[in-house]
Amino acid sequence: MDNPFMARAIQLSTENVTSGRGGPFGAVxxxxxxxxxxxxxxxxxxxxxxxxxxxxxxxxxxxxxxHFGLAGCEIYTSCExxxxxxxxxxxxxxxxxxxxxxAADASKVGFDDSLIYRELAHxxxxxxxxxxxxxxxxxxxxxxxxxxxxxKILY
Numbered sequence: 640m641d642n643p644f645m646a647r648a649i650q651l652s653t654e655n656v657t658s659g660r661g662g663p664f665g666a667v668x669x670x671x672x673x674x675x676x677x678x679x680x681x682x683x684x685x686x687x688x689x690x691x692x693x694x695x696x697x698x699x700x701x702x703x704x705x706h707f708g709l710a711g712c713e714i715y716t717s718c719e720x721x722x723x724x725x726x727x728x729x730x731x732x733x734x735x736x737x738x739x740x741x742a743a744d745a746s747k748v749g750f751d752d753s754l755i756y757r758e759l760a761h762x763x764x765x766x767x768x769x770x771x772x773x774x775x776x777x778x779x780x781x782x783x784x785x786x787x788x789x790x791k792i793l794y
Contacts, residue, residue, distance in 0.1 A: 642737070644669050644715040647677070649739055652692070652717035655679040662750070664692040666716040668700035668709065668733070675712065676700035692716060693724035697731050707794060708732050718745050721752040722759070730794070 644667055651665025662680035669675065676699030681690035693716050701707050709731040718740040720728060728736055742752060754767070763770035785791060 642715070644674065644713075645717075645737055645739055647674065648692075648715045648717045651677060651679050655692075660684050663748070664717055666692040666696040666714055668696045668712050668714050670700075670704070670709075670712045675703050689723065691721065691724050693720050694727050697727050697733075701731070710734060713737065718742070718750075721750075722755045732794075 648665045648667050651667070652663045653665075655661045655665060656663045660679070660681070661684050662682060664680040666678045667674045667676070676696050678692040678695030678697075678699060680692050681695060682688055684690075693714060696714065696716075697709065700709055700712060704712075710733075712731075712733050713735040714728060714733050715737045716724075716739070719738045719742040720736065721742070745751070746753060758766045758768075763772065
């Protein structure tokens with residue numbers, strides 16, 4: 640099934656590679672049948688490991704729509720989102736994710752995020768990068784302050 644939004648995400652991913660500007664990933668955020676933001680992989684171009692196509696498209700959509708939540712929006716991405724992008728999609732409350740390539744396809748060309756999925760299943764101290772909790776009681780003060788704040792903006 641052809642879809643113009645997915646076609647655009649795939650076009651962005653291909654152009655990003657052929658231009659030499661980044662990796663083979665593109666994404667578009669759509670609201671009410673119109674593209675509100677686009678993103679391409681900019682990890683190596685910006686030396687920013689978080690500059691994935693989906694994250695940049697989400698950032699652009701939030702800026703363009705003037706809100707941190709994207710409920711009612713959809714994202715079309717040239718590949719199944721990695722764990723970081725998936726987290727951003729959930730935090731942005733996007734209504735639907737459409738993807739073309741599978742994570743296994745990306746893995747075959749060197750973009751393998753299976754380690755991250757495996758690591759999430761381990762307790763923090765048993766992960767490849769040790770995660771050591773400290774000063775929890777002190778940190779809870781910020782959560783108490785947030786909980787007590789009457790004018791907080793929930794997300």
